[in-house]
Amino acid sequence: MSTYVVFYDPPLYNHHYFSLQPSNSYEQENSSFKKPKWVDELQQKESSFDLDTVILAINCAAAAKRPLERHLHAKSSLQFSIVDRCYSFMWSLLAVSIASLSTLFYMTFQFSYKLHSLGLQLWTSDVVSKIFMTSYNNAHIRCCQILYWPIILQERGVGFLSNVEYEDKVALQRHSMWSSIAADIFLGNVVGVALLCYADSACSLIVNLARDVTNNILRTGCVWLMGVPAGFKLNIELTGVLGIVSLNAIQIWSTVWFFFSFIFIYVVKALAISGILFGGTLPAAFTSDLISVASCHVSTLHWFFSLIYSSQIQALAALWRLFRGQKQNPLRKRIDSYDYIVKQHVVGSLIFTPLLLLLPTTSVFYVFFTILNTSISFIKLLIEVIISAIHATPYAKIYLWLVKRKRFPSGIWFEIISCHINSTDCPDKNFSESFDLPTKILERSEEVVVGRSSVLVSCLHSNLMGIGELVLPHYRNIFSGFSQSVLASTFHGVLTGTRTTSTLKAGLPSPLPWMCIPYRKYWHLCHDSILTCRQLPPCAS
Template sequence: MRRKCRIWWPKQLSSTQPSCCKFLFGWFVTCSSDSLDIVVAFASNRESSSNLQSCLQEILHSINGNMHVSLQDKSKFSLLGQYGACINYGQNGVEEDDLRKTCTHGVDGVCECYGQWRCGCLKNDGFLGQCRQVSMESNYWIELAYDSLRLQARGIHWVPKLHHLHWKKEIVSQCDVHVILYETPTYGAHHLSLRYWNSSEHGKASPKKPQWVDELQQKQPLNDMDTVVLAINSASASQKYFERHDSFKQSSANIPIISMFCTFMWHILAMSLASLSTLFYIFIRFFHSFLNFESQSWVYSASAKAFSNTWINFRIRSCQILYWPIFLQDNDLRSQTSVECAERVALHKHSLWSSLVVDILLGDLIGLALLFHAESVCSWVSNIASNLTNELLRSGSVWLMGVPAGFKLNIELAEVLGMVSLNTIQIWSTLWIFVGSLFIYFIKGLAILAILFGVTIPAALVIDMIVIVTLHVSTLHWLISILYSQQLHALAALWRIFRGRKWNPLRQRLDSFDYTVKQHVVGSLLFTPLLLLLPTTSVFYIFFSIMNTAVSLSCMFIEVIISVIHATPYIKIALRLIKPRRFPLGIWFEIIACHNNSSHSPWSAYIDKNSLPVDEAPRKEDIDRMVSSVLISILHSNYWSIGQMVLPHYRKAFSGVSGSYIATSVFGLLSGNKVASTLGATLPSTMPWLCIPYNEYWCLCRNSILACMVDCNYYRCHDSRPPSFGLT
């Protein structure tokens, strides 16, 4: 079988004029005996590599040790080979004019840089020659020559051409070569990814797979794309690690005045945010200590049940405020070598404070609006509550005591139920007359709470207050639902008497049963009045069910808003709008040129979708014939849409809401059983309570913010590793 070799080539190496000879560093990735992937991370010139001869082996070992664990298991970072225009002069399409332009070390086309081995490899004396021998002992070594490919619009002037390849102690010069040009991924710019960021969101596999699927999975894959993509994402980090050891790259830079001013302002910002966070920390610690002191009293238990939503959201907000400096700490340095892993860690880290900032900003807007319009809001809410009480509850109860919608009801039962409802409504309204004078202070307190802690805590408090204010509605609904459900169960049991059936609670089924005449008579006497009283009970149950459902839906609507605020990935949406390339979704290849050995020209065909008309596109059989030798393509990525990013987060937040939940709620509402008044949406998990001294917490906050500036400056000046906290 003909061997296949894929060369993953950095695009920037094809846009610059080649020098005489450079050394290639990267990874050899093997997946089968006749397939080889060569991922070129970067190229180093002769002068730079010569200065590192004494420690090159240690540098390669250090770089490989800093790579991702999965990459270390599959491949090892090494010296791949060398390339240059002076390799095999006069062959493989390298013209004399091109050589004289690129190789300035020789005279009359004869390169004096290096000698050549019999196989055509350039000789390297000293330690680099030893590295070549070590690389060849590991079964692979590659020699590449430059060839011109004039695609000015794409910035591609030169492409590598295989001179020969040492493949398991064999010299291979003829094989199917696929040169793939890729743009080196960098942190904050772009990277490559083959799969979804949430792997659990893939479609569910079919329980029974066809036979051809099993046969296809048993075949050995042609290439290991996961390892290749991981190596490409680590190319930038490997180059930066290598350049750290290059003495010619290190240079002292003067600190400009603007940089000093930015540093000073950053310190001021760090101390300000640390002081503000410490104030919140002192208040939260004091409030937590007070609750622990009163946790054994009945007042605490009753208030915890009455304000359960507020307590849960306050706990979440407290943990977010306490733990934000800890989330900014950089503890996983190994993940920073891969751009994809670094992006994952950074987005996970920045999601906490971005959610916190957006929540507080929304709370400031709503809180200031409530604070400046507290009186009008108080009057508006009071009018709505008065209209609901007088126009709906009282008028509806009186209407049900008469002839509602022309239905003839039982007068005695309707009057009893109506009087109970009216008395309950009147008692509750009388109690809330005394509380109404304090409602203006509640609105102002709600506004201050929104300004300080964000909008989710006041929204949760509004849910609890709605439940407390409408307690008389829920109580009446609960009493009527008990009467209605018991009446239905009694009618169902009496109906089974006429059918000769009896419910078996042990086996959960209906069994045959022989009833006596007396039992039939008693059942008939009980069944008739219960059936005639059912319309009256049903009318009252439907009315209070509608009222209670309306209250529950309003609470659920606020609960949905709270869950959406918590679940929305604000930092992802913002970065997706600014830099969509940071969110790749799969890769694809664009063929730009094919080399045909049967043609006299070095490149017999160019395939460019921007320049080639549709009616002149090559046929499939022509492409298959051309790619049998050399194929040049460019690696591209697809990108996430905002909907694809947001939908998994919302699906996780509302995972408890399904068709069965809706069906159960509808069945419970029709049968008079208890219906859940909340959606049960998933909220962020709470973390253990943090108890450290105040001065240590202030220092922790300040150092976390300063670490962001230090990492960004170090990356910018020394170019050593990706910044851990920057969003650029």
């Protein structure tokens, strides 16, 4: 009777496990030996069992006994040594300290959340929340991550501990949150300390930059448009009106900026302190909102000219349909035929001619402020992408991938160690060969090599994920708002004067629901979570 023997390294927590997840980037090297015919025949056979069950049993075989051994060891150890007592006391002291500190933060967050809930009843608080929406969303995400750390550290039960694959994934999920917070706080400390040390220089640099943009771009650009820009002959009266309106708006905002510039140094220091305490994403989000506030005059002028431009385009389109004997049916959303009278054609011609001749004058102002507003929106979008990348980067996975790549399997393959086949395709001799085999390789040997195979010995190995295959899935949510339809609608809005650029948003992590539990219960939850970490299995060497 034929025999098939498989050797494999037993899966261990924090070391490796087997997975049937296919690998897209990893390809096993082809061997110089030619594959026997029975391998090709094996690929054409139907599988007689579920290989997922086999892999599940392999991952559970070596780990199922560990929770039971730990439970029996806890019951059998009746006497503790002095070292064990000191170790337990240190863990208890650490649990009490961290639980007390976390409860203090929890009370502060709950008090701030209640104040915000009460403030939403006032229209001023609602307006402030809308203006600083990016900062509010990032602050909510960071506060929820800090509040939920005892929930993440809770042990998931014996069902997860008895399976190396599930246990490893739970451990990665547990480490992903605190590693993201730690990396963000480290980045915030670097940026915050630099801002605190050079606050005056940063403040003067930003004020000078704002003054140069106002004088050299906005004022100079408006004066240039009031003349003959790029050789275009524009309507002098209309350019004078539009230019004066733009210059007055810029002057009003410059005056307001001058009166509030003395508090800018405190804003820079507040950004630095918030970055040191809560990480770099919060001051980055607040900077994005401050850019929106500082460029309010540009966005207002862009809205004003886009309103004029879009109304003019819509009027010209309606008059053009009048000349063609058509009208728009808004109920059925189609173009219908219609017989206009002579007076309507005459009035339409009198309106169409000046609108068409004034369109270039309106267009140059609209294009100028569209370019400025788009540049500002691109800067804010770049900041949002950086914030989302900081949140989405799996720091713990990247570190573990550099240290132990076996913790990230992606498919399986077999290394043939010995093969005795009584056939002309494979002589009766031992050879070593490595190649990927299908899932049907574990079938009964009577069905695999009927009448030809006597002994087949192989070793089970795992394909390993590449760094791109590991990291790229976490970045998909960042560009979820950049679909083809959204980009097309944005481009169409720019051409027609519709304000649709705000639809481009970088994806942020899903916000967790706000936690509202009694303070005592939260303290016990944090205390038990720290003690649970003591009972977690040690890292395997």
